[in-house]
Amino acid sequence: MPKINGNEIRPGNxxxxxxxxWSAIKVDHVKPGKGGAFAQVELRNLRNGSKLNERFRSADKVEQVRLEQKDQQFLYESEGMLVFMDTETYEQIELPADILGDRRIFLQDGMTVVIEYYDAEALNATLPQKVTCKVVETEPVIKGQTAAKSFKPAILDNGFKIMVPPFVGQDEDIIVNTETMDYSERA
Structure with missing residues (x-):
């Protein structure tokens, strides 16, 4: 595994x-008035989800790990486990439902998810950046209200509450950004 300097750490490493x-979530480069520069790094453990704040000086060496990424298709959920199929070998694997965290609500049947492996251990799963959802409940469109930059609450077909622009009506398909969990555009 390659070793990198402490000041080369970037979010996502x-x-x-x-x-x-550990996955680097947030990295702040600090140059104090006295002493050497360092990187203040917020880390999240990929196995148990615990967090850690650590200081790395530029002279510190850390091992960067490369995870193998595979596209896997979501099949179904059974007893708190998500079942995925490898699109190349057709092998099925089960992962705990909490591997997706808050974004679990956007998982749809047949969706292709990127799963990251370290050796044979699945550590992380990433949904596509944008997913299409249907608005099942929202306030009606009011003429003339589209000029101002305002938003109104809406409920999606998966039960998620989101803020949408005033021109979006009930039973419309919208695209949601799964990273920010915000409205992106009309479908």
């Missing part, structure tokens, strides 16, 4: 640190 695998 996966590092081997203190005997565990």
């Amino acid at each position: 996966v590092l081997e640190h203190n005997g565990g695998l």
